[in-house]
Amino acid sequence: MSLHLELKKEYNRLNDTKKYDIIIERLKERGVELVDIAKITYDLQKPYVKDVTLEICLDHVDRVILKREVQHAVLVGIELDVLAEKKLLSEPLLSMLLGDYGLFGVDEVLAFSIVNVYGSIGFTNFGFVDKSKPGIIGRLDTEGKEEGKCNTFLDDIVGAIASAAASSIAHKYAQ
Template sequence: MNRDRNLFSREEMLEMNIEMLKSRGVSVDEIAKIAFRQQSKWKDNISYQECVESVEKILSLRDVFHILQLGAEIDRLTEENAFKGPIQSILATDLGMFGIDELFGIELAGLYGTIGKTNFGDIDVNKPGIVSELNEKGKGEKKACHTFLDDIVGAVAAAASTRVAQIENELEARKDPSIIEEPKLF
């Protein structure tokens, strides 16, 4: 695939996002586990496969592609001490008052509305699974920078969880015999 262009198909963006996540130590499976955990709080019959499919759907979106690629690159450049002045230290220490990383997460999760943002807030505060691991790796002896990635991964999980809920609600609504049109699942 020629990566020296600026427009990519959804399949290409999904592939590049999965590659970027893998290079930073994150798998689709780990994100899907968080989405499953998040959505299982509210519905008993959620399938794990629905969560995997939702994570992949989210990772194929253009806005998500831009957010993930930019955030991961900022983290990588921070690890290489590529920034000058106080921003290098702010990024490297994941300064709590910085907040721009959370804006990336809120924007991404917000693609799935207010509930997406609410789910992101819960994940951001409680840091389940890989989100916690990414956050802690930035504080260890051999510091990796995941200032942006932990929030982006949490936001993808939040959006995927919300997408699963929307699909489930749509399917439930379609049990009403007065609805005759075919569903268009997001």
């Protein structure tokens, strides 16, 4: 491999690590810790992987967030929620995001870009958590409607990361 390609590969790895750190900080600013996501992953995989632990789930959440295409989706979704809260989007988009309009669907489509990295298991897990709203997802969904916050994208992003991590675990530990 040429020196140029080696340097480019190292730059991309470091840049993904920097974006990972930014994402962790932005999630914390929005009230989401990685352990919150890992708990959902754990609940999704406990019936299927006997020896799964919260630590394993947290490791797989990290793996998901380190993926470049996941990072891009997370950054876009969080940014749109923040811009809506600051009323920096034009109508009718602003009202649709602030009201978490049920037929909007773009938030789920963005989440699909995360779960599709891990195949059909992630996709079906996402459908389940999107409907049932376990753990932090339910809090984000309610908080967005009651406290003037906009979590239209964030609740789906969290569900997608948890679902993708569950799929990653299923692929690794399937028997």
